[in-house]
Amino acid sequence: MRSERGLLIVLSGPSGVGKGTVRKALFEQEDIHLNYSVSATTRKPREGEVNGVDYFFKTREEFEEMIQNNGLLEWAEFVGNYYGTPVEYVEQTLQQGKDVFLEIEVQGALQVKKAFPEGVFIFLAPPSLSELKSRIVGRGTETEEVIQNRLTIAKEEIDMMDAYDYVVENDEVALACERIKAIVTSEHCRRDRVSKYYKQMTEAE
């Protein structure tokens, strides 16, 4: 009972929230039926990194050619190196009815959303957000400046969420993984996806 096309699952969130850690823990689990989309980059491989597994390692010329040919779903430059998501793997895997998982920066996620609005966008949130309330209530232990500073950051993080479908708190990596798995299962049960599939099936008659 799956839709014919796979789901595109995008995990993103503010830098430092632990996206990479959660993604690794998720793919270490045995009952995962997600396909990780390997990024392309122009940075040099680090010791032990394998081309096609950790990254697709490219020259600047190759990467710029991919940009020119619309070969990237999203890309950005960080400290002199390009990073991006090759569109071909994503497209092919989805067409095979398999789910694709991306773990990318917030700016990249917004680019992907433009190309794949039907994707499932998950915002990984720092636990500090939900701790905020007790901090505010428990005043006296922290200065007004610290609290106001934390509130300003929190408001920015909350504004970032607006483009996403789900918010998963990274309070514990194992819990965050469970929530992401539940979201994937649940999205496969969404009526608009399922009934479209059934309707095609009966109308083919």
Place this chain on the structure above:
Amino acid sequence: MRSERGLLIVLSGPSGVGKGTVRKALFEQEDIHLNYSVSATTRKPREGEVNGVDYFFKTREEFEEMIQNNGLLEWAEFVGNYYGTPVEYVEQTLQQGKDVFLEIEVQGALQVKKAFPEGVFIFLAPPSLSELKSRIVGRGTETEEVIQNRLTIAKEEIDMMDAYDYVVENDEVALACERIKAIVTSEHCRRDRVSKYYKQMTEAE
């Protein structure tokens, strides 16, 4: 990281699909944090049935008074007896931030949806729906009449789904339970629910 108010989860589907079996299996699990809303009825208690556990047993006069006072979220009459969902328990439990689970008929679910459009509506689908395709493909073993009859029923079932948020196939009771649990977890992570909560938290400052 929950919204302040609990979620109303409504399980429904065509008669005979196994709603009661799935609901019982779900509530036998230990990690379930759902509160089952006990129905009211005018039918006589069967051997072993406990008032307030299996049903709230009411006289016709009491039941009709509940109808008059808008005390029921939904109600219907089957073979001379009233059945309905008392609104008070549902409202109080949701206000305590706890999730409420209803298992009701399709007509009742449509009534609940009018009162609680923010509820989570799950349609339990017979496995025969997804088996339909192989039946159609595997023709020759079944007569044209059988197939056309099955298709007519399938189209009615698919039309019923339109008011629901999710479709869970009851191919195996344990799998159906897992999907329902995933939907509940996932709904608690929905950005619109979570960010509203965060916004209230920061704007209270």
